[in-house]
Amino acid sequence: MSEQAPASKKARLDPEASRQYSEHQYLRELAEWVIRAGGYISDKLELYKDEKNGFSARIASGDAGESGSIGEGPLTLVSCPTSLVFSLASPSPSFPSSFLECPSLSTHAKACFHLSQHLLLKERGQFWPYIRLLPETFDTPLYFSDDEMERLAGTNLGAGDVALRKHLWMEEWEAGRKLLGEDGNAESARDYTWELYLRAATIYTSRSFPSKLVGIGATIFTDKNSSILDGADFPVLIPLVDLLNHKPNTKIIWEPTSTSFSLRTPENLVAGSQVFNNYGPKGNEELLMGYGFAIPENPTDSLAMKFTISPRGQAAEIWEQRKLKQAWKEVFHLTKSADVDQEKGPTPALEEDWPEAFIDLFRILVANESEIDDLENGDPNATPVSIRNELAVALGLKAAINQKLVSLRNYDLSMTSPATSYRERIADIYRKGQEDIVVSKIKKLNSFLESYARDSVLGLSQYLEDNADLAQRLDRCPIPVEEIEGEDGPFYEEIVAKQELVFIIALLRESLNIERTDNHSSGSQTFWNAFVSALYNTPGMSFDDFAKLNDILDDESEGIYGAIADYCNSVDEGHTQGFISQEVNSLHISWAWGLVRTKCISIGEETFLTL
Template sequence: MLEDLLAWARSNGSEISSSVSFQNGDSGFGAVCTSSGPISIRVPSALIIRLETAVEHLGPDFGDLATKTRSINAVIKMFLARERAPAHLACSFFKPYIESLPANINSPYVWSAEDQKLLAGTNLGSSLRENLAELIEEWWSVVSVLPDSMEKPTQHYVNMKFYYEHKFYTTEDMHKYVTDVDVANWTSFPCYLWAAMIFKSRSFPAYLLQEETERKNEGKDIEKEGKTADQTKSETTPPSDSAMLVPVVDLLNHSPTAKVTWSGSGGFTLSTEGEAGQEIFNNYGQKGNEELLLAYGFCLETNEADSVALRIKVPPSKWDVLREHVKLPTLADYTTSVVPAAFEAPTPEKDLLFFIGRDRVPSNLVETFQWLVQNSWESQCSTPTIRMKLSGLNHLRQAMEAKSALLEPSLRASATSSSENAKMVHIYVQAQKKLLDGGAKIVKRLEKAELATHRDHLVSLKSVYKRDQPFARSLLVALGVASFDDIVNRQLQDQVWLLYLIRCFNKKKYPDTEESYLPEWLTKSFARMDKETEVTAEEVLQFRELYENIILPMNQAAPEIYNVGKWTVRELIVSTRLLDTIGFVRGRDQECILVQQEE
């Protein structure tokens, strides 16, 4: 097959440097340099499979159809699947190339249910069925509108039943269906999936041939068609996400460090410097292990380009705030592939997706979490408050730690299996966990820096217990709390905070000599919240039990504190709201810290 491919390519105008030797080894096709020096591979346009090619062979109606399908590349994929069918392959101009393409690609899309289960808890595992469903929609968008005049396989209408039934398929059902490939039945989803995986693993951006496309149209009588030059250019310029297959060049294996030059003048040309005896690589861009695993079925143990995605579900009420204050992710943040995917700006219907790299947590990810925790008292702020910064960092760290913990079962399961897929999953999951744990450490360092900078604006329960001795004694008498550790171990932090905030509200009712150390800003904050709070009858009923279990016993045990000023159900409700408004929760112990608002 390799010899037939090269003979076909050369006989149709391809130019390959004499020092390039193609070989079919244990790892598949590849190329080796026989002598050092500049090398190049030029493939003429006639050999390149792109949208223009598909339209030329399928018919002019498919040009308009391509713009209406779910992906601009759907028509090309369908064309590739058709050309592979024996009835079409026998007379296909692209026969030597198509026969050289791998019949099977070890993508997780076609893994067994047992192997797919190893991905549980990972981004890839949670999105695999969703991604497959998107490919099914893409397939349907073209297969359902094939012209009646087009000759189709005998099983065509049976194929279409799959669209309505696939949602009820188990993982085992789906595996059996997509791996039962009849290449003659080219309108089936398994055939389309094969074509999609071919494009995923070896396509190039079609815009590289833009100059040639424009030259072809320079001689056309534009005015006769009633179109301006700009309109014609727009119509003939390939969309940014349009892809193409380049025979021979796609035999080269990928290396993220390979230094190559691509040119689209007079076809497609790859140029690089070769070193005698060394393999010649192409460079498809920086690819993380997740993309490598999905496209090729393997991972790299050491991958500088690796990253882990963190998906953020944004409440509808927060979108305007984020758009105003945060530089939301763009296409450049989502992919480093040389063939960009279609991208839409984040909308209320979509989640935000951020990528955490090695030793790097995106600043806009940190900012997003900080603005997501903004409350009504901070609504007029143009920059994050101290509380927003600290609370946002803690929420982000917890999200990373929780996501890392979800990977543990997959890490253990893949370590105990001897299959090749399990080995790849283990490398993938191990790297993802390392990135998440590293990101959490970065966020923790940021948090510590903020805590050190703003320590004068913070009040911890431990400092309250240590400083307010009368309050500490009241906890001992009424609740049997003998130390701060007792508060933590008995999970009384929230209740003690509520009592302390009401105590601060009543500061002026206590003798000045005894209670002057109670923070004035807490007294004012409570008064403000009290003024803003409207208590409903339902809330009174809801808090009545808590009031009777905490306030009343404290009132009897330590009346010098809890029988001075106002200690009603209303104050308990206001105290709860205030705690949520001026506090943030930190660390695994869920320590609540109060933050004084900046003036």
């Protein structure tokens, strides 16, 4: 049965009776203060101080039914009246309107100074029963010593995010203090120390709610009766409600009304167990940075990936037309990939495991000239762009994420010097979570590359292995060189890279002699069948189509193409008619070389021809 939200009459408890809510005097007084103002705490709830997680709430053990559970939900756990919600909308005892209205001072800075004021006021402030329970210090990285920061090296937080936040907050603090001093409050401005500002700012990151979410009005009238904060979102503190700790995936109902904010649970809680809130699907990076804790095996963990490269030239024009550009963000949060399915089904698309817009930009960034031309002249939103392109995306992602893994592992101290403090432990938990995500992503990419590449890619070494006679002949005939003018005199360079040359010859052998298409190199029959059929089914791609349009080559190309053609013929010496049933000429080379450049991709030492 659902419990009704408390009537104010019922809520006005005798302070004696409210003792049951806690054995801790300040917690008890906090409860009395909230209840007196019209708030509520379920009488099934007990507030206590947990050595590990600070103040917490649990179901009182006296409330166990026979099964140990407290009956059916939803149950209102706690409720705080709007009059006790602390925010910039609560009266500020003495800040001048010039301070609160200053357009160059951020809302965040104003909120931090406002809270600092109440921290300084102590018992003279109207929120004292709440303020005195707020933590003095935190385990967020801004409180870490240099040694403790070393534990974060190689992670996003170690790489500058912490330093950046400190810098931003310090700038806000300096600006606010200057403003206070200018108003003739130089003496009191000195009370607003950096330590106090840091404490106030961290109280907000670790326990505030956004004003818009809880429906707190954003219009404040200052002493000049002008309004500030119109439409702005600002952090609010909700006494009592903010005592609950976080547990991922906890079912909890946040219930804002015009007069109160309540937490209700639909779960059937067990007597003696801690009652949790759910701060949202936060990863350990956010929990550590904002709250000073991290959760082992956090099911809502994520890895933030920033993208700082942007496409240029034609690629930038294509990107402008891509629909997914709308979903572009500067930072993407990657989550852990599901385990690779052992039974290989159809190859999953990359966007099933990665943010779509992230994959889409990558496709444009790695597109080669011919792919960009295809997008420009065809559908600019085509996906996948080509098999070559999709493989290049997967490989690019693997290289980028592998870099993360290297830096996470390079600085990992957890094996050589096990954590001895809480801060070191949470830093290690955070690093381990980041590493788990990266490893799962690499596994998934490997499986993608394996299945995607199975029949759509041919490796150079595989081809040479299948054609040992060609490999031997190539070794016997060195590739011709050309003379190049350098700063220190002329030097010599092979006219074509060996990988390209092998694939030029392969293309001529396997594709040109169309009558022999069912007699491809052993071992790669499936690939060549698919390749040749794609070639002859795409207008303009076959040699015949190409020759019709390009019967004359310019002189410069003619020289190099002719030299490569001579080389091919010499490699094939003694095997007349075994090559392409005719002499290879420069037009053949021009066609095959163009195809190789469009369809090949290099991965480390290996080069692949793709469908």
